[in-house]
Amino acid sequence: MNARRILVTGLSTYWGGRVAQTLESEPDVEAIVGVDAHDPTVELDRTEYVRVGHQHALLRRIVQAAEIDTVVDTRLVVDSTTTAPRLAHENNVIGTMNILAACSGPESPVRKVVFKSSAHWYGCEQDDPAYFTENMDRPHPPRAPIEKDIVEAERAVHAYAQTTPRATVTVLRFANGVGPTLRTGHTRLFSLPAIPCIFGFDPRYQFVHEDDIVGCLEFVARNDVPGVYNCAGDGVLVLSEVADLLGKPLAPVLPPWGTGVAAGMARRVGIRIPPEMVQQLKFGRGLDNRRLKAAGYAYRYTTREAIQAHAEAMRLRPLLRGGEEPYRYEREVEEFLRRSPTVRNRPEPRWRRPKADLDSYEGLDARELIDLLPSLPRPDLEKLGRHESANARRPDVLAAIGRNLARTRPVTGRE
Amino acid sequence: MATEPTSRLPARASQARSSTDHRADRADDDLRDFLPGVESDRQVTDWGRSERIEGALDATLSEFLYRYWFRVEVEGIDNVPADGGALLVSNHAGALPPDAPMIAKAIKEEHARPRPVHLTMEHFFKGYPLFSMLLPKVGGVPAHPANVHRLLFDEEQLVLVFPEGRKGSEKLYKDRYRLRRFGRGGFVAAAMRARRPIVPIVVVGAEEAAPIFAHLTVLQRLTGFLYFPLTPTFPHGGLLGMFGYLPAKFRIRFLEPIPTTQWGEQPWRDTALVQTVAEEIRSLIQDQLYAMLAKRRSIWFG
Numbered sequence: 001m002n003a004r005r006i007l008v009t010g011l012s013t014y015w016g017g018r019v020a021q022t023l024e025s026e027p028d029v030e031a032i033v034g035v036d037a038h039d040p041t042v043e044l045d046r047t048e049y050v051r052v053g054h055q056h057a058l059l060r061r062i063v064q065a066a067e068i069d070t071v072v073d074t075r076l077v078v079d080s081t082t083t084a085p086r087l088a089h090e091n092n093v094i095g096t097m098n099i100l101a102a103c104s105g106p107e108s109p110v111r112k113v114v115f116k117s118s119a120h121w122y123g124c125e126q127d128d129p130a131y132f133t134e135n136m137d138r139p140h141p142p143r144a145p146i147e148k149d150i151v152e153a154e155r156a157v158h159a160y161a162q163t164t165p166r167a168t169v170t171v172l173r174f175a176n177g178v179g180p181t182l183r184t185g186h187t188r189l190f191s192l193p194a195i196p197c198i199f200g201f202d203p204r205y206q207f208v209h210e211d212d213i214v215g216c217l218e219f220v221a222r223n224d225v226p227g228v229y230n231c232a233g234d235g236v237l238v239l240s241e242v243a244d245l246l247g248k249p250l251a252p253v254l255p256p257w258g259t260g261v262a263a264g265m266a267r268r269v270g271i272r273i274p275p276e277m278v279q280q281l282k283f284g285r286g287l288d289n290r291r292l293k294a295a296g297y298a299y300r301y302t303t304r305e306a307i308q309a310h311a312e313a314m315r316l317r318p319l320l321r322g323g324e325e326p327y328r329y330e331r332e333v334e335e336f337l338r339r340s341p342t343v344r345n346r347p348e349p350r351w352r353r354p355k356a357d358l359d360s361y362e363g364l365d366a367r368e369l370i371d372l373l374p375s376l377p378r379p380d381l382e383k384l385g386r387h388e389s390a391n392a393r394r395p396d397v398l399a400a401i402g403r404n405l406a407r408t409r410p411v412t413g414r415e
Numbered sequence: 416m417a418t419e420p421t422s423r424l425p426a427r428a429s430q431a432r433s434s435t436d437h438r439a440d441r442a443d444d445d446l447r448d449f450l451p452g453v454e455s456d457r458q459v460t461d462w463g464r465s466e467r468i469e470g471a472l473d474a475t476l477s478e479f480l481y482r483y484w485f486r487v488e489v490e491g492i493d494n495v496p497a498d499g500g501a502l503l504v505s506n507h508a509g510a511l512p513p514d515a516p517m518i519a520k521a522i523k524e525e526h527a528r529p530r531p532v533h534l535t536m537e538h539f540f541k542g543y544p545l546f547s548m549l550l551p552k553v554g555g556v557p558a559h560p561a562n563v564h565r566l567l568f569d570e571e572q573l574v575l576v577f578p579e580g581r582k583g584s585e586k587l588y589k590d591r592y593r594l595r596r597f598g599r600g601g602f603v604a605a606a607m608r609a610r611r612p613i614v615p616i617v618v619v620g621a622e623e624a625a626p627i628f629a630h631l632t633v634l635q636r637l638t639g640f641l642y643f644p645l646t647p648t649f650p651h652g653g654l655l656g657m658f659g660y661l662p663a664k665f666r667i668r669f670l671e672p673i674p675t676t677q678w679g680e681q682p683w684r685d686t687a688l689v690q691t692v693a694e695e696i697r698s699l700i701q702d703q704l705y706a707m708l709a710k711r712r713s714i715w716f717g
Contacts, residue, residue, distance in 0.1 A: 126542040129561035130462060136561070200544025202551075234451030237460040238551075256544035283541060286461070288565075290449035304454055327644050406452050 005109075006221065007068040008034045009056065010075030011049060014182055015116060017042035018120075018214040019072055023221065033066050035059065036075070039329035049329070054087060056095045059102035063110060070112040071103055072221050076153060078174075080120035080146040080274045081185035092149035093156075100160045101118050103167065108336030108346060112168045114220050115157045119175050119230065119287055120147050120204075124279040130204070130236075131288040134173075134228040144276035161226075170220040175287055178306050180313030185229075185277055193312060194251035195243050196230030196271065198259055203284025206232045209306035212299050219297045229295065233303040239281070245307045246314070252283070264398040300374040370400040381405055447569050462533070463551035469531075473520070481520045485620060488717065489521045494614055494669040497528040499569035501672065502606040503575040506700055506712035507583030509625035510644040514618045517578055518575060519554065521667050528629065532573045533566050535583060539641050560605055560699035562632055567609035568686045572612055576602045578693065585630070585642040591622035592708060594701045600693035603675075604683040612672035613690035617703040623714045664717035666707060670699065 006023055010016035011034030023029050024045050030048040034040065037054050040047075056075075063071070073376075075095060077088040103110040122132045125140050142148045149238060154171060161169035176186050187197060197203075208216075208231055216231045243250045254273075256261050259282065263273040273281070293299070301309065337343055364372070373381065385401040388394065438577035451461065459465045481487050481562055495501065505518060519532040520554075540546040556562050558576070566572045577583055578597035586595060606613045627644040634650065635643035641652070648659025673696065713717060 099417075127538040127557070127559065129559040130556065131561065131565060133561070198544075200546075200548055202463070202548040204461075204551075235454060235457075236463075238459055238463050241457070241459055288446075289451075290446040293449040294446055302454060303450070304457065 004029060004066050004070075004071045005031045005066060006033070006065070006072060007059075007063060008032060008047070008074060009059075009095075010036055010073070010116075011040050011047070011231055014041070014210070015213055015217065015385075016046070016072075016074040019074060019217045019221070020044055020047040022214055023047075026222070026276050031066060033062060033068065035062065038329075041329070043327050044334075049331075049334070053201060054090050054095060056098040056102070059099055060105075064103045067109045068309070069109055069309055070114070070221060071099065071110055072114045072131045072217060073099055073118075074097075074116045074217065075119065076116055076150065078120055078146065078150060079184045080276065081188065081272045081380035082183075085145050088146060089149055092146075096153040096156050100156055104160060106165055110167055112221070112224070113157070113160070115154070115169070115171045116217060117154050117157075117171050117173045118150055119173050119232070119285060120144075120276055121150050121154055121173055122285065122287075123147055124203075124276075124283040124285045126283055128283060128285065132230065133288040134230055134291055139363070143279070144274060146274070146278055154353045168224050168226045170225055171228045172216055172220060172231050172292075172407050173228065173287070174213060174216070175206045175208045175230070175285075175303075177210055177213050178207045178310040179213075180309065182210045185272060185274065187310070188272070188308070189277075190246055191226055192248075192251045192271065195239070195246070196251050196253050196266070196273070197239055198254040198256055198278075198281050199252040200256050201282050202238045204286050204298065205242055205280075205284055205303075206234045206236045207303045207306045208232050209300075209301035209309060210383050212301055212306075215300060216292065216297060217344060219292075223296065225292075225295045227291075230289050230290040231292060232287040232289045233299055233301050233306050234289065235287040235303040237307065239284070239301055241304075242307055245304065246311045252390040253403070254278075255400065256282075296377065298374070298377050366394050366397050369397055373400055373404045376404070378405070430495065431447060435691075438490075438594065450569060452609060461703060462556055464531070464533075464554050465544065465552040468549075468552045469554060473523070477516050478521045480660070481517060481525075482490060483522065484662050485513070485517060485624065485667040486717075487517055487521060487667060489667050489680075491527045491669040491671075492521065492525040493527075494671050495526055495573070496612065496614075497526075498571070500571045500611040500615045501573055501608060502563070502567060502602060502611060503532065503573060504602060504613055504696060504700075505575065505577055506592075507577035507617055508586070508591065508618075508622040508707065509660075510595075510627050510646045510649065512577075512621060512627060513582045513660055514621040515575060515577070516553075517621075517665055518618065521629055523571070527700065530573055532575050535540060535563060535576045537641065543639070545658045559573070560601060563602075563605040564609050567606065567611045571669050577698060578602050578697070582639050585627065585644065587630075588622070588626035589626055591626070592619075592704050594697055594704070595696040597693045600689040603689045603693045605694070607675045607678070607683040607689070610676050612674050613696065614672045615670040615700050615703075617668040617670065617700055618665070619667075619704065619707050620663040623663035624660045624665075625659070627698055663714055664711075666711075668703060668707065 006029060008016050008020045011020060017040055020032055020034050021042055021044060024030055026048060033050060034047045035050050052058060054379060077083045077091050103113055115286055122138055123140060123142060127139060142151050157171055160231045176188060240250060260275060263278050266273055381401060381404055388397055407415050438519055458467050505514060507514060515534050522532055525527045531554060533556045534554050536550055536555040538557050540550050541557050563574055566574045579595040580598060582595040627646055629645040631643045631645055649656035652659050678688060
């Protein structure tokens with residue numbers, strides 16, 4: 001069943017806004033309702049915004065009234081540097097409870113719940129496996145408050161999935177996100193002149209590009225893929241590699257013992273390293289992202305490419321500063337544009353996903369085509385490769401297709 | 416230094432699944448087609464192994480120890496499969512055990528198709544500064560069953576385990592060449608799950624290269640090490656004294672691979688079978704050790 005009437009929670013978060021934007025351009029999505037305690041931060045064409053409290057207490061009435069069939073819950077706070085602990089707890093635990101309550105009940109119209117979680121669910125410990133798979137349990141009880149919240153929220157989601165068999169429940173556990181517009185505790189660390197790390201440790205890190213975060217959420221909203229999925233770019237880097245790609249030195253200023261105390265002192269000089277980040281800077285974490293790939297999602301960026309894209313954006317940032325006004329939501333203007341009979345030219349959807357048949361590629365030039373390749377699934381890539389080698393035979397396009405095919409190929413062949 | 420995987424197998428999050436969830440049950444299915452591709456610009460693998468650092472060490476220290484110091488002699492190198500995953504199982508000895516790098520070097524030097532060897536190491540090293548940074552760079556992988564399974568089954572690599580673990584490397588000189596307990600047989604279960612062969616390895620010489628005369632418990636508590644040995648050069652030789660190997664003659668014998676597919680479906684669930692196989696491999700290595708020692712005329716010249 002495809003999502004037609006969608007509720008997006010956390011519309012003001014980066015992910016919520018981008019997901020709503022993406023869904024807007026899908027013609028078979030009838031209605032998109034976005035709820036949040038804060039105004040949206042991205043420009044939206046047809047998403048209806050409703051302001052609700054942090055606890056999402058009145059959501060049930062919205063769900064019933066709008067006959068929502070799909071709830072995309074992007075509201076979970078997974079970065080303790082952005083929100084006060086108490087507010088995060090309110091949002092993560094009480095908010096999740098209320099949202100799930102709004103989706104349950106025998107007459108509820110909801111048939112699908114997509115829950116954005118975080119790889120912090122796994123934590124980072126000394127005896128972790130190098131790659132967490134979705135069916136592994138957390139080896140130790142959570143330490144940091146934010147981890148406790150995430151574990152508790154996910155437990156509620158799993159309980160909902162068990163008691164509500166009619167609903168397809170998908171949980172996505174995202175690795176640390178990076179990208180040109182994303183601001184997290186880690187990207188703030190990366191924007192320092194030197195990247196602080198713990199002396200004597202070089203942890204393994206995996207990232208997911210912001211476009212892939214949105215891509216994963218949209219993919220599971222549009223397809224039926226129940227269960228838990230890890231979302232992370234291919235490849236695991238060590239921190240020294242990340243620093244190298246960002247063009248910054250590593251500063252091993254945190255001591256290996258008493259790191260928490262030192263992190264507390266770092267906070268006084270404006271560097272926030274919360275407990276879950278200390279653990280990650282020490283032990284690192286890798287995720288097995290193959291289950292979502294097997295379900296059909298093709299990542300556009302590997303971890304390395306995500307970091308490279310982030311580095312490029314960071315180099316441009318000082319040049320672009322103050323150039324563009326950030327978007328500000330003005331309720332009256334939005335209302336006028338959408339509802340007033342005076343408005344004759346309603347805003348058009350900004351972009352449409354190109355259809356995956358060969359004719360639609362004819363119009364593209366080489367550059368545009370190469371940019372498009374990472375988003376294509378393997379069969380389409382192969383088809384396009386055959387088409388290209390039979391007709392235009394542009395060497396740069398063929399090489400790019402080869403590169404993208406190699407990315408989906410396993411390291412070693414089967415026996 | 417190295418150990419067999421002893422921590423518990425990944426348990427299923429039973430509360431995580433709804434009854435309509437079929438896909439979740441495919442977790443053990445074959446996802447090898449979806450392994451990440453190789454990014455050729457990188458010098459570090461996804462496991463944190465650095466070609467550059469490993470290469471530098473291989474060309475200097477390992478080369479010197481292998482050729483001139485231990486004068487390693489290798490038998491039965493063809494028993495290491497040329498392709499596909501295989502679990503290498505060896506006896507273990509020495510304060511800072513030199514057997515692991517020598518086995519890896521032997522495969523690199525003598526084998527018709529040299530391949531990198533992944534060495535399982537105690538979780539302790541992941542949590543100790545500098546070790547945590549350096550050991551993965553030269554091929555160390557934490558001894559977690561899931562890691563061994565991914566390397567053997569999915570990535571078709573060679574994995575070296577020391578089932579004795581620290582019990583082997585911390586034993587005193589007077590107990591030399593008497594194998595300790597082979598853990599709880601976790602290495603056999605891992606090979607069975609991955610359906611990959613086990614290659615037993617017998618190493619003679621490591622015991623005399625870095626003998627331990629006593630353990631200094633006070634210093635062990637102070638430093639937080641796994642154990643704090645008294646060797647001919649350590650601790651009075653300083654930190655470098657850890658590498659104060661005596662020039663014992665090394666002999667490494669690779670035994671015939673033991674297939675792990677002949678016991679039917681899911682043999683790793685049969686604890687008794689796993690224990691029996693582990694014990695058989697242990698006594699096989701022990702017998703071969705005695706046979707090799709009986710023929711050895713001199714510790715230093717072989």
